[in-house]
Amino acid sequence: MSERVVGRPHPIIDAAEKVSGATIFIDDLELPGALTGVALRSPHPHARVLNVDTSAAERLPGVAVVLSKNNTPDAPFGINHKDEAAFCREKVRYVGDEVAAVAAADEATAREALSLIRVEYEVLPTVADPFAALEPGAPLVHDSVAGNIANEFHIKRGAIDEAFEKADATFADEFHTHLAHQAYIEPTGCAAQWHPDGKISVWGCLQSVFLIRTFMLAPVMGMSADDFRVTQTKPGGAFGGKLDVKAALMAAMLSRAAEKPVKFMMSLEEDLIAMRPRMPVHISLESAWKNDGALAGKRVRIVAENGAYSSLSPAIMSSIALRTDNLYKTPAAEIQGRLVYTNIIPSGQMRGFGNVQATYAWESHLDNVADGLGLDPADLRLKNYTEKGDVSLHGWKIASCAVADATRYVVREMDWKAKRARGGKGRGIGLASCIHVSGNKGFSVELGPDDTDPSSGVVRVDEEGGVEIWSGESDLGQGATSVMAYIASEVMGIPVDRFKVPPTDTGYMPFGMGAFASRITLIGGNAVKLAAEDARRNLLDAAAEAMEIPADELEIVEGEVRAKALPERKMAVGEVVRRVGSVVEGEGKWLAGGDVLDKEKYGNPSTTYSFSTHGAEVEVDMETGVVTVLGVCCGHDPGRVINRLGAEGQVEGGVVQGMSYAMMEGLAPLEGHLRGKNFHDYLIATSMDAPPIEHDFFESMDPYGPYGAKGLAEVAINPITAAICNAVYHATGGARIRTLPVTPERVLEAIEEARI
Amino acid sequence: MSTYEIKFSVNGNDEILAVRGEETLLRALRRVGYVEVKLSCEGGDCGACAVLLDGVAVNACLVFVAQADGCEITTVRGVGTEDDLHPVQEQLIEKGGVQCGFCTPGIVVSAKALLDENPEPTREDIQRGLAGNLCRCTGYKKIFEAVSAAARQMKEGGDS
Amino acid sequence: MEFLRAASVDEALAAAGDGAAFVAGGTNLVPDVLFGRKKIARAVDISRLDELRFIEEADGKIRIGALATVTDLLDSRLIRDAAPPLYESALEFAGPLVRNRASVAGNLMDASPAADLAPPLLSQDAVVELASGEGERVLPLSEFFLDYRKTAARPEELMTAVVIDPLGTADRCAYYKLQLRRAMAIAVVGVAVVLRMEESVCEQAAIGMGAVAAVPYRASAAEAHLRGKEIGEAEIEAAAAAAADGARPIDDVRASGAYRRKMCGVLVRRLLKKALGMPHAAAV
């Protein structure tokens, strides 16, 4: 590895503007003459909308427009099921559902107008519990969807019945996860400006500026995707939650109706009750084993809570159902999944895309198995891990894999054997592993053009020697665009500080699907790498002409084109560009490999898989159930680390976010009403909660990744929940946390249960 | 609706503004252009709105702006700008203590207040000093490292 | 909402009443107004009445001015030495940004069942001083909280100080806040224990409880098992049982009432042992 840039620690490229408070986030954007948009949201989990009377609101001075089902077309949308409308039509289906929206001169007027809208509801029975929703005769969330089932599947692979019949031992468990929010600190908002030619500009913190046009804005507003120019503003965090942002639709519809710019900022409470939090799931597991610890087969039954509308939930459930089977050599499996509508906030994707939940359940189960078989949990995993060259039960082709190295590292660093030998007295350790995709071809069916998952990049060198990278892939604040700058810098021999990566903008940037499924580094990174190589070639060709030296005898070092043999013959990159008389550009495009899965969900959804193992040491107060995470140790396989500082930040951020999810978060629905509506009831980890974290990278050098790199964002969060739960199990001598989060009360219950 | 004319200085600039009784310092600062003070929870829970009020770090969302009449206010841009970064800011860059950057203005203000009080903080002092500032991206570790490094940098700077 | 800055205590008193509310640190009041939980006609700003911001020793008592902030408690040698449970509660209170504004009187006047300063103040026999146009009066803190967010103070009354008995060498004490994260958390249960020992006999016992009933209160039934006794396992068990029995906790988003009740027993037992230097489970 002889790279100069790749692999070293670099600050993110926009750090200076961020630390000095100069960054403009959506709420800071000045749009002269902008109106304030706000939404009227349903106070009921489930009710028929008999009448919406907006007349008094419309008459209020300062109100520009009021939108509701009365004056907007019936244009349902949704990525998998067209089950959602801009404004509720026959029914409201969760507390927070948009019933109407107002644009007015200022916020006070807009809010007063909301209070003047009269909605007549006929309250219907709430479908709050997914199991009750599945009962025959349960009230229906969507009248046309029988049984409240949004999606279901049943797959059998391998000789599953035989595996259980011939097993030396079988184990069964049930796990339940909770409704938890992405809880980025910046509340969601969007701005829109209608133009007299009928086009609309939209701004906001969005994970995909391109896709929001095609699945939401264009179909609902009856316009073509090109009519929207969508620009990303600097994101105040997303973590999966900014893919389907209805605020963009609200702002755009209000702006078109008012023929004025509109800013639609959600309060934190609105954000917590009406975005798309991480899906709660109920997972039953059965597994069959040989005495020597070889996995023979598993049966998985999942009931996943879809909430009121579906969006990407079928894909999330599918990810939960199949994912962990690919981490271990699994000879046979039977998987059943049911996605159930309820009258609760629609659930969605958050960092991990279901894998946090799946990994929690399966990796907790594995420790129960190890206990039952009398094996060490680390040894059990090491015996069964998938390896490079394997094709999994579901058809995943593992091209690179260092999970075993990661686990051995954790075992060594944590003094595993010695600490495992103690335990049971309030102190314990545990670990867990995961596998994640880097890009998922599965989404191309739902989201991509013609079932493909493309990314493209443009690299432009200007006459001052500065370089701009245009990529359609969004940075959500974790430094993805910095990674692109480092890659291009490496390729082009131009220092990193000369690079700019403007926010994604459909107005002039090439297409990219956006930030999800850890696809940016692999797919976006490859596209930019190709573009940088193209730009480098073009630069050298131009320099060859200017310097009268053949291009293959030139190189670019430190922003200068130099003759390899005569380093004193050199020309600054900017000067080369000036000689050419215009910008020098390069283009690159990358089509993600992998398969679209077949109907039985068989196939290789990505070319590239990342891995990690997390270990946790905890102290449990056996009388109060209070758990303290004393330390976390983890190993990650991100293929190749492009930016060490950024990679470390991803890991540390992922671990603490995961720990926070595991231990204290929860929107806590009660009869359809959420209780975690602000940051003192929705708790996330503070600086006082952050445990010491030790970690290292195990670079498996993926053959498809740019410089061997793979995605890291999601493997950084997936296993920590199970690692903590396994440590609690060890510390308490058998208290198994089957329902998240790991609150003191729950731990105490589990301790008492384990005593019986 | 009662309005009041008040005066205060922000980062050394005198501001005179007409305010309503219930308007918060956060809303007022943003209204007159100090948008580096971030608005999130408006309930004191996140610390994104932290400013120094007469040198004391507070949540701008928990103060009626009229209470700040006659006071000196310092925002993150009063702590340091791109061309003239405070050691805390320099080290947040160097050590990777900033990701999305939404929490950062508040973190910078709290960290500066901490170091003004306690020039040689331990890791625990730093954890405690930043307990009112939520960060969802970094996991805090690199922020702690940055504040520690800033303390060292300031000490060395002071000695020379 | 009208806003009025009081330049003196007298001015504050003159502006009180008629839907007015005093605003000190504003950490409760400002968001209450913003989110519409409280409608007030006039905010009377007392935050700059420096004459109400002090912590001093006088006549064998500690007087804490109404406007002393939680940060002031942490900065005070006197509090640290002579009111350790109060000091510890201040350490666990919110985070530094809130502590810099939050006042002692505001915490009591807000009358949240989970007000963190209440259990330690109760355990040190706090007395509050109230002033109004009609004069001044004092009231034991144990009689101050009447019901959920209801106090014995009249709307026009200004709290001017809180007075506590300092703890001396013969006193044993301990404090714990059970919370769902390590900072910025509303208490699930808060307990402060103070024992005045005469040789091996407990002269006085005071146990302040928070977040386990509509108001913070003294666990008098538990105290009765200790007062005048040589404290051994049996007394501690009896006190712990009485503390659990006397709690009237509710279910909420943080914990169930049943868990809270159980924790009253666990924590009282543990804190008594800790105060007396007996072996006890670690975490406290």
Ligand SMILES: Cc1cc2nc3c(=O)[nH]c(=O)nc-3n(C[C@H](O)[C@H](O)[C@H](O)COP(=O)(O)OP(=O)(O)OC[C@H]3O[C@@H](n4cnc5c(N)ncnc54)[C@H](O)[C@@H]3O)c2cc1C
């Ligand atoms: C993010 C956050 C975290 C918090 N964490 C905690 C915590 O951990 N523990 C805890 O106990 N509390 C906590 N609180 C609540 C609050 O900070 C405290 O109750 C604080 O002590 C209130 O004091 P203040 O000066 O800000 O009161 P204010 O908000 O100014 O006033 C509160 C009430 O008391 C009245 N009042 C104030 N002073 C007087 C006076 N002198 N005489 C008569 N009436 C008066 C006001 O009219 C008002 O009704 C938290 C609040 C926030 C926003």
Ligand code: FES
């Ligand atoms: S906005 Fe002030 S603390 Fe969150």
Ligand code: FES
């Ligand atoms: S850097 Fe994103 S919240 Fe702190």
